[in-house]
Amino acid sequence: MRSIGIQTTYNIYSWFSTSFTVPSNWTGSNVLLNFGAIDYEATVFVNGHNATFHRGGYFAFTVDVTSYLSSGANELLVFVHDPTDEDPYVIPIGKQTLHPSHIFYTPCSGIWQSVWIESAPSTYITELDISASIDGTVNATISTSSSNGSTVSVSIVDRSSDNTVATHSGTAGSPFTFTVSSPKLWSPSAPDLYDVVVTIDGDTVYSYTGFRTISKGVVNGIERPLLNGEFIFLFGTLDQGFWPDGIYVPPNREAMVYDLQTLKNLGFNMVRKHIKVENALFYQACDEMGLMVIQDMPALRPLQSETLSNCTVETILPDDAQQAEFGRQLELLVKQQRPFPSIITWIIYNEGWGQRLDYYPEFGLTDLVRQIDPTRLIDSTTGWYDHGAGDFSDNHHYANPQCGSPFYSIQSSPYDPSRIGFQGEFGGIGYNVSIDHLWNVQEAINTINQTYELDLTIDAWNYRGHRLLGELLDQVKMYACSGGVWTQTTDVEGEVNGLLTYDRRVLRPNVAQWQSDIQALYAAGAARSNASTPALSFL
Known part of the structure; x- marks a missing residue:
């Protein structure tokens, strides 16, 4: 896997051109042309023939091009339309934007995963x-x-x-x-x-x-996520999957796996793949190293508004056709990713981004996902507008956690004891670094002070991390917290709140301290599974 790219930005329309020769020993076989992912709409031409059209920036597709081939070199042209968040489009884009600012990043357009041909028999x-x-x-x-x-x-x-x-x-x-x-x-x-x-x-x-069963059940009076019939406290990071040299594309497999190995070494047992779908090699690595995955559906156009003719301002949300397309692509996501045993949970909506409130679409979408894949849990709304759908009662709060607890912020709903208490995001503490390790774009640097919390020294950063993990530990011991997601794996552009800097050259955590704090979370979760261990409480 190589990151080459066309080295331009904000391409709404693009043409990609190459040629290929079919090996002579493939005579009599079908020739399949495979695309790992193209963002966002792709029309594929082979020797001038319109071979196929595909919509959806995160999903693989294959076309049998046998009937379009000629002897010798064959011309491949791919026309791409990628509007990202250009008006009037409301499409799944995750954190991409044409106007990067702090938590929203440089977009990736066109062919961003592998392209290859293969031979196949008449029936394959x-x-x-x-x-x-x-x-x-x-x-x-x-x-x-x-x-x-x-x-x-x-x-x-x-x-x-x-x-x-x-x-x-x-x-x-x-x-x-x-x-x-x-x-x-x-x-x-x-x-x-x-x-x-x-x-x-x-x-x-x-x-x-892999042989494993994901389920939920009541353990000592609390609804819990279960792996192979046992409650295991879920703890991972918010994993954006952005890179300074390839945006959506890591420089090679080793770099991608390094991020995951860093998490595993620190003691995390889970990663939340945040509103992006990765190359299949990412999930294979999680399968092989034993890192559970909570997989987000890439969000529709998030947190943008428009001014109407009467001068009122409203949030940009999908119309009926765009909502139906979101559902179609959610189905593609689940069908494409469900063979990976490391994936344990699907997330439909993140913080209300693209979530219509004139009705509650998360209920129908939850039913859709449950029908396609009844073997996993569903976090229908992680943070913000929770109306009771899905398996999780999921709170977002920065910097302190509020997990399965009798207190909550206005950005999340109160803990619902009929569902799994979960801290979908917390932490987010930042520590600035030298220009050598930053995304050297002034507009991004200008937004660093928007970080949830900035600590002036690395010792202070580790102290704050220890205190926040200690608060989460209390909530595991005292209340109904079943898991949490720390923000985040790496810095991204104007965000400096990663365990790793954006260039992956600086690891902020005091490794021994973090390993100890994380193991304490697992031990507390295991203790709560013991009927003789009651919840702690303050008098």
């Missing part, structure tokens, strides 16, 4: 939908290009021994189940994975899965 596998649960049950639906109804073979292979532990034949295009006896379970402490081999006719596809 198009989609694997495989999940595996704590009792050894494997649920599978294998889709093909043309022969749904044919027999498909699935083998499960133990990675540690390379032994095949189960083989099953099912019908392509229809769901089927089978069982693996006494599987090793996936968890943050033991991220065991099994390889999967799928074969139909002349096509074979390799993948993997």
Whole structure:
């Protein structure tokens, strides 16, 4: 994976051009053209033929281009339209904006994930939908290009021994189940994975899965998230996924994995992928290192307003067609990402961004996600406008936490004991650094003082972190806090509140201190699972 880019900014319309030659030994095979993601609308031409159109900046798509090919070099043209937050568009963009300012960042346009061709037989596998649960049950639906109804073979292979532990034949295009006896379970402490081999006719596809079950249940009178039937306190960072040299694209896989390994080393067991969808290699790394993922749906145009002809100001929200498109892309997100065992929760809305209030769309969207993927939890509204949908009662508050507690801010609703008490965002404390480690754009530097809290020394920053984690610890011990998200993994542009600076060269935390504080959260959560350990209270 290389970050090259076209090195321009704010491209509303772009053309991408290249040529490719099909290997001579692919004669007689179908040729598939694959795109990891293009932001936002893409029309693909092969040798002058309109091969396909795709809308949605975060989702992979494939087109069979066999009938458009010629011998020798083939011309590939991709026309991209990416309006970001240009009027009148209200589309999923996450934190991208044409007008960067503090918590909203430089946009990424066009082809931002890998493009590749592959050969396939006349009937080939198009989609694997495989999940595996704590009792050894494997649920599978294998889709093909043309022969749904044919027999498909699935083998499960133990990675540690390379032994095949189960083989099953099912019908392509229809769901089927089978069982693996006494599987090793996936968890943050033991991220065991099994390889999967799928074969139909002349096509074979390799993948993997992990045996684990995500659920919720009452533990000692409190609604809790459960992994493999046990309450594990969820603690991670808000992970933006922005880079100073590639915006949405890391310079290489090693750099991307470094961020995750840093979190794992500090003791975090979870990461909240914040209103962005990453390259598949990101989720594979989380699967392999045992880092749970809470996955956001990229937000619609956030926190922008318009002045009407009568001089009143209103928030820009989606119309009916834009709302329907948001739902369609939410479905794409869940279907594309659901094979990754590390993903434990879907988030639909972040802080009311793009959330209509003339009715409560989160209820219908929660039902949609539940229907597509009943194996995970749903955080319907993280922060702000919570009307009772989903599995989480989620509070945002800076800098101090207010998690499952009898106090709350006006930006979140009171804790609802029928759902999981969760601190969707807190922390956000900042420490400024030299220009060597900053995003060297004056407009961004001018917004540093908008950080929730600025600490003048690194010792003060670590002291404040210790105190805030201590407050969260009290709320785990005393109240109904089941998890939290610290803001954030890295600095981004004008934000200096990361564990790492934007260039990833400075790690702010005192490692031993943070490891100790984070382990204390897990220990307190485990203690609350013990029926003999009552909640603490102040007299």
